[in-house]
Amino acid sequence: MSRKKDQAGTFELLTRLPQQIVSLAKIEYENAKREIISKAKKAGIGAGAIVIALFFVFFMLEALVIAAIAALALVWPWWLAALVVAAALLVLAALAILAGVALIKRGNPVPEETLERVGDDISAISEVRINAEPPTSRPAGSQMPRVGEEGNWR
Template sequence: MSRKKDQPGTFELLSRLPQQIVTLAKAEYENAKREVVAKAKNAGIGAGAILVALFFLFFMLEALVIAAIAALALVWPWWLAALVVAAALLVLAAAAILAGIALIKRGNPVPEETLDRVGGDVAALGEVRVNAEPPTPRDATHRMPQADGEGNWR
């Protein structure tokens, strides 16, 4: 079997391997950085949107609280109406806090795609290393059969 003149030989390809591994590691590191920055940016934009919404909701709730207290004050004393509305607002605040915590936890900036690719690269390198190892010598108890009767003849 002959190879073309413009194709590199086995030793040349093997000499390029360490540099290619370093280049691959640097590329995966840059991909991981980009992925983390993108996820953190999305989480930051989401948190900003929640803050803007909370700003407007605060003033809307003030108006609704005053209206609710005024409506309930027609039936109950004003202090009881204010107490009932305050309890309802406490329940709503607790629900909003739990929802916000759940949304923030979903924005985990772990570069999952890059970790999957690196895992595949490491597995491929492990296969190359395993296939490149010389065969292990047999232990002393397992000898090849000899013509003179020694060995593992049955």
């Protein structure tokens, strides 16, 4: 039986296999690197939000100190105003902390998508079989085509 010129033979395909595996590994490495960088950026933004929250907490504590001093030194308007400012800063700090924690949780540095693709690649390689159809008239244990018989090599 003659083979079409555009179809590669078994041995040619087998010689290409190591190069293709190395190429696939390089591509998956680059994908994992890109995914980790993306998730690290999200974690950095979340850490920045927490720093901003700590900034607001610092000013809340300053406002509470001013409120305590004003409460001892003066009558209602000064310390009441300072308490209102402190409460507003506390609310801002709580919102910034919640946003920062949510961003850090979303920015998990594990490249899950790449690991899933690599798992799919491994399962696809493990499904490669020599013959697609089971042998019909061959002796038990013989998987090679006989001389002159066309085999289905996959």
